[in-house]
Amino acid sequence: MRDLxxxxxxxxxxxxxxxxxxxxGRAWRxxxxxxxxxxxxxxAALLASNGLLRYSPGPLTRFDWNRLVVLADGVLLVWFxxxxxxxxxxxxxxxxxxxxAGYVVLEVRFGERLRVQSNFAVDWLAIAMVLLVSVLGSxxxxxxxxxxxxxxxxxGVSPSxxxxxxALILLFLGAMNGLVLSNNLAWTYLFWEITTLCxxxxxxxxxxxxxxxxxxxxxxxxxxGGCAFLAAMLMLASAQPVGEPMSVSELVRGPTPYxxxxxxxxLAGFTKAAQMPFxxxxxxxxxxxxxVSALLHSSTMVKAGVYLVIRLAPAMQDTGxxxxxxxxxxxxxxxxxxxxxxxxxxxxxxxxxTISNLGLIIACAGLNxxxxxxxxxxxxxxxxxxxxxxxxxxxAIEQRLGTREIERMESLVLRMPxxxxxxxxxxxxxxxxxxxxxVSKWAALESAAREPVAMVLFVMGSAFTVVFWVRWVGRLVxxxxxxxxxxxxxxxxxxxxxxxxxxxxxxALSLLVTQVMLRxxxxxxxxxxxxxxxxxxxxxxxLESRVGSFPILGLTLSLLIxxxxxxLxxxxxxxxxxxxxxxxxxxxxxxxxARAGGDEPAPIRVSGTYLDRYFSExxxxxxxxxxxxxxxxxxxxVASL
Amino acid sequence: xxxxxxxxxxxxxxxxxPWVGMLLVGLDRKLSARLQGRxxxxxxxxxxxxxxxxxxxxxxxxxxxxxxxxxxLASNVVSxxxxxxxxxxxxxxxxxxxxxxxxxxxxxxxxxxxxxxxxQRELLQLLTYEPLLVFLAVGIYLRTGSFLAxxxxxxxxxxxxxxPVFVLTLIAVFGIKLRKSPFDIASSPHHGHQEVVxxxxxxxxxxxxxxxxxxHWYEVVLLVALASLLWASPIWAGAxxxxxxxxxxxxxxxxxxxxxxxxxxxFGWLVAVPASILNLIYLYATRGGGG
Numbered sequence: 001m002r003d004l005x006x007x008x009x010x011x012x013x014x015x016x017x018x019x020x021x022x023x024x025g026r027a028w029r030x031x032x033x034x035x036x037x038x039x040x041x042x043x044a045a046l047l048a049s050n051g052l053l054r055y056s057p058g059p060l061t062r063f064d065w066n067r068l069v070v071l072a073d074g075v076l077l078v079w080f081x082x083x084x085x086x087x088x089x090x091x092x093x094x095x096x097x098x099x100x101a102g103y104v105v106l107e108v109r110f111g112e113r114l115r116v117q118s119n120f121a122v123d124w125l126a127i128a129m130v131l132l133v134s135v136l137g138s139x140x141x142x143x144x145x146x147x148x149x150x151x152x153x154x155x156g157v158s159p160s161x162x163x164x165x166x167a168l169i170l171l172f173l174g175a176m177n178g179l180v181l182s183n184n185l186a187w188t189y190l191f192w193e194i195t196t197l198c199x200x201x202x203x204x205x206x207x208x209x210x211x212x213x214x215x216x217x218x219x220x221x222x223x224x225g226g227c228a229f230l231a232a233m234l235m236l237a238s239a240q241p242v243g244e245p246m247s248v249s250e251l252v253r254g255p256t257p258y259x260x261x262x263x264x265x266x267l268a269g270f271t272k273a274a275q276m277p278f279x280x281x282x283x284x285x286x287x288x289x290x291x292v293s294a295l296l297h298s299s300t301m302v303k304a305g306v307y308l309v310i311r312l313a314p315a316m317q318d319t320g321x322x323x324x325x326x327x328x329x330x331x332x333x334x335x336x337x338x339x340x341x342x343x344x345x346x347x348x349x350x351x352x353x354t355i356s357n358l359g360l361i362i363a364c365a366g367l368n369x370x371x372x373x374x375x376x377x378x379x380x381x382x383x384x385x386x387x388x389x390x391x392x393x394x395x396a397i398e399q400r401l402g403t404r405e406i407e408r409m410e411s412l413v414l415r416m417p418x419x420x421x422x423x424x425x426x427x428x429x430x431x432x433x434x435x436x437x438x439v440s441k442w443a444a445l446e447s448a449a450r451e452p453v454a455m456v457l458f459v460m461g462s463a464f465t466v467v468f469w470v471r472w473v474g475r476l477v478x479x480x481x482x483x484x485x486x487x488x489x490x491x492x493x494x495x496x497x498x499x500x501x502x503x504x505x506x507x508a509l510s511l512l513v514t515q516v517m518l519r520x521x522x523x524x525x526x527x528x529x530x531x532x533x534x535x536x537x538x539x540x541x542x543l544e545s546r547v548g549s550f551p552i553l554g555l556t557l558s559l560l561i562x563x564x565x566x567x568l569x570x571x572x573x574x575x576x577x578x579x580x581x582x583x584x585x586x587x588x589x590x591x592x593x594a595r596a597g598g599d600e601p602a603p604i605r606v607s608g609t610y611l612d613r614y615f616s617e618x619x620x621x622x623x624x625x626x627x628x629x630x631x632x633x634x635x636x637x638v639a640s641l
Numbered sequence: 642x643x644x645x646x647x648x649x650x651x652x653x654x655x656x657x658x659p660w661v662g663m664l665l666v667g668l669d670r671k672l673s674a675r676l677q678g679r680x681x682x683x684x685x686x687x688x689x690x691x692x693x694x695x696x697x698x699x700x701x702x703x704x705x706x707x708x709x710x711x712x713x714l715a716s717n718v719v720s721x722x723x724x725x726x727x728x729x730x731x732x733x734x735x736x737x738x739x740x741x742x743x744x745x746x747x748x749x750x751x752x753x754x755x756x757x758x759x760x761q762r763e764l765l766q767l768l769t770y771e772p773l774l775v776f777l778a779v780g781i782y783l784r785t786g787s788f789l790a791x792x793x794x795x796x797x798x799x800x801x802x803x804x805p806v807f808v809l810t811l812i813a814v815f816g817i818k819l820r821k822s823p824f825d826i827a828s829s830p831h832h833g834h835q836e837v838v839x840x841x842x843x844x845x846x847x848x849x850x851x852x853x854x855x856x857h858w859y860e861v862v863l864l865v866a867l868a869s870l871l872w873a874s875p876i877w878a879g880a881x882x883x884x885x886x887x888x889x890x891x892x893x894x895x896x897x898x899x900x901x902x903x904x905x906x907x908f909g910w911l912v913a914v915p916a917s918i919l920n921l922i923y924l925y926a927t928r929g930g931g932g
Contacts, residue, residue: 413705432742433735442731445775449782452925456918459779463772470742470764474749477705478757548729548788555719555736562715569852570708577700579752580843606757609764614906 006055006120006181008043009130012036013174017167024163030145036170037138040177044127044134053122054183066115069190070107076193077103080223083200089216095223102230110237114186116247121183124523128381129180129299129307135505136299136388137173139498143392144169144291146494150399151289155206165205169295172198176300180307185236185246189229192268192304196222199301202292203285214284221281225271225305232264252314262315263639265308266325267632273305273358276332276628282355286347286404290395293347297354298388303380306361310376313365314528324635326366330457331631332359335624337464342615344608346394346404349468350387353430356461357383357437363454364444370525371545374535375443377521378513382429382436385509389502390426393419396495406472407607411479418489420476422499429506431469434555436510439543443536446548471608513552514538647726654722662858663687665865669819669891676895691854697847702752707849709747714856716740721863727791730778734771737863740856741767748841759840762902769909770817773810774867776917780804781870783924790870799872801882803927806920808882810913811868812889817905818860819887821894861887 016036020029047053057065077100084092106114148162172195179191199222204215236245239258244250256262274282282302286293296302309325316322333356340352357379364376396419397412398404413420429435433442441462448454509516517538525535537544541553581604667684674681701707716739723733745767748760778788784800785792793800801808815821839845842853868886869879 432739433732438735442729442735445731446788449779449788452921455779456921459772459775460914462775463768466738466742466771467764467768470745470767473746474760474764477746477750479703479705479750479752547782547786548731550729550732551723555732558715558719562712562719565715566708566711569711569848570704572699575698575700577702577844577846579702580755581753604754606754606761609761611765 002050002053003055005043005047005050006053006122007057008039009047009134010174010178010181012039012043013170013177017170017174020167020170021163024160026149026162029162029166033141033145033166033170036173037142040134040138040173044130047122047130048127050122051127052124054118054120055122056117056119065119066186069187073103073190073193076190076197079197080193080219083219087212087216087219089220092216092220092223095220095227099223099226099230102227102234106230106234106237110234113237113240113244114184114233114246116184116186116244118247118249119184119187120181121249122181123527124520125307125310125377126180128377128520129303130177132299132303132381132384133173133176133180136384136502137169137176137295139502140291140294140298140388140392141166141169141173142494143294143395143498144289146492147289147291147395147399154399161205165202165289168198168202168205169291172202172295172300176304179304183248185233185248185251188248189226189233192229192272193226195301195304196226196272199285199296202295203288205288205292208287211287214281214287217284218281221271221278224278225268228264228271229268232261232268235261235264248311252312254314255317255319256315259316259319259321259639260636262312263321263636265312266316266321266635269305269308269312270328270362270632271305273302273309273362274355275305275328275359275362276335276355277625277632279332279336279352279355283348283351286345286351290347290391290398293350294388294391294395297350297391298384302354302358303384306358306365306376306380309362310365310373310380313368313373313376317368320638320641321635322366322368324366324631324638326363326368326451326454328628328631328635329359329362329364329366330454330461331628332356333363334359334457334461334464335620335628337461337468338615339617339620339624340468341464342610342612342617343468344406344610346397346406346409346472347391348404349406349472350390350394353465353468354383354387356465357387360441360444360458360461363458364447367447367451367454369447370529370535371443371447372535373525373528374517374521375440375447377524378443378516379437379440381516381520382440382506382509385502385506386426386429386435386437389422389499389506390430392495392499392502393423393426396491396499397423406475409472410475412476414479416489418491419499422503423476424473425503426506427469427473429510431466434510434513434550434552434559435506436513436516439510439513439550439552442548442550443543443545446545447535449547475608511552511556514540514543517543650726651722654725655718658721658725658862659855659858662860662862663691665861665887666858669861669887672888672891673895676892687854687858691851694846694851694854695848699847699849701846701849702844703747703750705750706747706845707852709743709750710845710849710852710856712743713740713747714852714859716743717856717859717863721859721866724790724863724866727789727794729788730781730790730793731775731788733790734774734778737774738767738771741771744841751841751844753843755839755843756841759843763841765902765906766817769905769913770814773814773909773913773917776914776921777807777811777867780807780917780921780924783921783928793870794873794876796873799874799878801871803924804871804920806916807871808868808886810917811864811871811886812893813909813913815864815868815886815890816893818864819857819890821890 013036016032020032080096084096148165152160175191175194179188182188182191200215200219203218204211271278285296336352336356340349343349343352361376361379364372400416401408430437432438445458448458517536541551543550543552664684666687671681671684716736720733720737745760745763748756748763781793781800782788785796845853865883865887868883872878872882
């Protein structure tokens, strides 16, 4: 039974992807997605209850799994070449060619050294990731069933391209599970490249010129990461004549003398996690249907990047490389939080916020103390859940309003009260105590307090973060007089339940943050660090470190009491007053207007402030890209010394 | 900390503190009046104002805003309780930010354009003072080796001589949090200098406004308590530091010229933040046994 778990988690979604391509009916599709959701969630839960595990699939008849991996890699690389060729993208073509050449060298010269005893290794970090992928991924796939019908109706797509869409989504989920469970770098590389392919094809799914352009950008940027990954494998294979050079658990056993491959793997992680200067592909990815964004931003793709960096943390402990990695992450954290302030598009705000949070995770992994790594893992978990909720809500809003503009979402609370509530809840869990993301940020700050540069950057980034979240919520709840609430918001069940489910998980995980710490985070940290160095201690009521303490229980109770008080006060009977307009009575009508001195009624509108003159992309993109590129050069330089 | 001790501190934070805050606000108004050549109201005037507000009819344009203001009040109470119970300063700042966010979201939900406009500015004020307070907490950590307020309270030597810049940033934060010139661009409690109508409070009246006044009392005590961490033993010296900051912000309030939100943002990020960082660099560089 245990032995079947990993193949189920990896291969079942992939097989289902094939089925979704063949069985093209709507009912078949729903059945397949539903079945995959059930199987994935069930297997992930079983995997979690099993705990640590090492596993390698037994040989198929006459066929070695390693051969299959090589074959699949070959197919993938040819696919990338074909993709770059048909799209006439020279950069991508060059990168794909380089990768193909590198891969041939790797196989021909070092083929035997690519073997590892246990091809899969399950630790708590991997289990946490599998749970994220399986639970969030399934919820998003179910949501997509509803979303894509409306999407295709709206765009008049016929015949339906949904079989392709769902096949890619399911393949994506299987590859993600493979990526986090794999203990053989060569296998990880295969899954890594599959996620790139799925991501690129999904971004370009709609086939509009904008979609293709964004897809191309995602292609070449992620191929850069693929090249770095391959170069790292080449270096490892050639540098280590004995042992298992491709074994991940071997590599991260402790500080390694081979820093250069670690740095290259980190670079690969940065491209996938859209860290500056590679942020462009994730920003462009928002042209894709919203379920794709939800998937990319929460549990898959970008999380693969930060997962790899966290995974590698022990290998670079106490090295200059680790410090530079922290700097790269912290810089991205601040820079993208700052740029998010000037964004008017909800999905773009969400995208910048994702990149920013990933930066913080990477920075924590780079700080590489027990506390910092704890913060990184916690943030990875909590951010994924909250961000999935926010994207699903944004998708529901977008389909209803036909826009992603924050300004057009004004007074949404009257039109879509329930969805607005979920959105606000999502922001709340991203931003405020006692919810998980904030607890993680607290952990990050406390762990950075001894590192002046990281600390200053963390503080600044946190301040920027508040502005863009609060402004969005502010627009949602801003109500104009005369606007009547709609009686009932009808939400399709496949929108409603995934959103409600994820919202529930977000709140429950936050309430159980001490349990999350004990169950998932502490074992990871324990396996990373020297004996005795502990990040945080979790008691029933508090999360404690050497330097501080977060009273989870006390704050949660306070919040509940405060909410009860607030509801009580707000529900007491009040007379409705007219808004103050400097003495002018407001005019009747759907929009707020006043008559100034007998003239025509002048409509009154106040929009959000976006501080373009301080934070616009035009103003900052260039120097930020330059600075981030310099940091990357520094990173590679430090590693090769 | 024993149960009795905990309960006593909780009572101090929840029950005693607002009275102290009320007197401080009364003092503020009295002093401001004297600076402006007026006699000013009696010291306990804020209390009578509160009673009066509570007795008023509760007309409102946004019940949601009332709920937000209740959260604002609650977060100020919890923040103060956290400090007095020796809790984590960073956590306290996050709780304080919760209240600020609730206040702002409430302001956005109100229908008057003045409320909208003032709330935008309130958001910028948050952006200005938040990093300053976190830097203060980090500075305290660097000397005491802990983010817990209890560690600062029991620290034998005064922190102030090594953290002079933070007194200045605290005066700025006092100004912003207590809505004083030159930082009263969003709303000002009693005498407007440069706010637009009453900013986020344009649509707030009667009992809802009473919530804000009460929250304000807690806020004053909280800020004084924060400043007092800089000279925590003997505690009367700390109290003097806190009162000194309060007085300084009152004086600044009455002499400051009319300024704009962009001036404030630039002041915060180009003067106060770099100055704080410089002071932190000094603390890092001379990190002694404590930090």
